[in-house]
């Protein structure tokens with residue numbers, strides 16, 4: 001607790017619980033540093049705050065708006081307002097656009113694109129990870145005040161990446177005090193630009209490991225390390241994957257900000273009108289932030305979940321069943337078949353299950369319990385038990401559901417979904433370029449495809465904001481193959497930022513390691529030792 005400030009006592013939306021019922025009444029600092037709850041659940045605020053006077057936010061800058069929103073979820077007794085403002089300022093000053101997340105009008109009809117890729121790694125993940133990196137540092141510096149050597153609290157962030165998360169995490173954590181970051185990527189299997197983004201980061205606390213294996217192998221190694229008693233005894237491991245509660249929080253801001261941008265940009269859209277958001281979705285972290293925003297009071301007609309061919313979420317909204325594999329393999333005698341995640345043109349959305357979906361299920365289970373007329377305490381407990389049972393089933397049988405039809409219907413009041421194939425993704429990159437001379441990355445193209453279908457359902461008068469989650473230069477192969485026959489198209493001149501051109505000239509730092517968690521563990525330990533030495537001599 002901050003000793004320099006005696007802020008007001010935390011509200012219900014500033015205390016946190018676990019989706020599986022094991023933890024209750026935790027501080028924001030605890031849930032940020034822990035990442036995952038001890039019972040395997042994810043952290044949520046006890047309740048989502050209602051923003052009663054949200055209309056007064058309409059002319060705020062991105063940073064001012066972030067301050068208003070974060071203050072509802074973080075008690076000033078934990079982070080004094082002046083400190084929070086300073087953290088926000090540092091987190092969003094690294095963006096290349098003054099507006100942080102500008103809104104562009106894509107077509108004559110009411111389709112707008114929210115560009116979320118103007119941060120240091122050119123992915124929407126920067127919106128959350130720039131903030132998370134500064135939060136980690138803030139909490140650690142405070143914990144370590146007046147401490148030296150072994151007494152200092154040191155956080156080791158270990159993560160696996162197929163590209164986007166790793167580069168955004170590295171840009172969020174480079175040079176941060178009392179933090180080591182080790183990112184595993186599958187050697188030779190990520191895009192050259194993403195590899196260069198990570199390996200050219202030569203800050204001493206950043207360590208890249210190229211694992212001779214697949215992305216799944218990398219993820220398995222990280223999971224094993226988190227479960228390994230020896231590792232946990234010697235290192236304090238932290239996670240930056242999308243389960244961290246602060247990441248969802250940070251993402252709420254751009255839903256609100258784009259709504260106000262739309263009011264400023266469109267003469268036919270007034271404050272209070274409803275908009276549709278379309279979000280290219282993988283782990284459900286981004287669109288979950290949209291859900292929080294609507295619960296706070298943001299006028300949204302629907303949130304459209306856009307998936308690629310890894311469509312567990314689309315299948316859920318269609319059937320009420322949440323299952324790893326859409327079809328069971330007849331040869332497996334009814335057993336769940338080997339997990340199969342498809343490789344698509346939008347790799348950051350290639351998932352088998354969506355980790356943040358658990359948070360939505362908790363809210364839906366709680367709202368269902370509330371219809372039975374019991375008190376809030378009971379409803380929360382009930383929701384925790386329901387989620388625990390669902391996720392036990394997911395683990396043992398590869399799925400759960402169908403969920404109660406009232407739960408599904410309640411969810412459908414907010415959500416719609418759509419599935420977009422690789423072929424359709426390419427087609428949209430092409431048609432969008434032909435119509436608007438705008439180059440979409442494949443993830444954003446999944447969103448725009450779903451947005452166009454949604455427009456066809458609602459009619460062109462409904463305003464749509466489709467989220468653009470990555471810069472097209474990060475996925476040059478797909479973009480170039482979609483646009484290779486377009487007259488006058490030149491990738492180097494029209495798409496590639498100068499900053500990317502310079503990457504190939506820079507010094508790199510990366511170590512290759514065998515696909516073995518024990519080997520990785522020993523390397524991680526030696527890196528952390530080096531980092532601790534460097535810090536104590538600094």
Ligand SMILES: *Cc1c(COP(=O)(O)O)cnc(C)c1O
Pocket residue numbers: 123124125164165242280281282283284285286287348349443469470
């Ligand atoms: C991570 C990512 C997504 C998916 O976001 P979720 O929060 O996991 O749903 C989509 N597009 C890009 C480019 C990403 O990096």
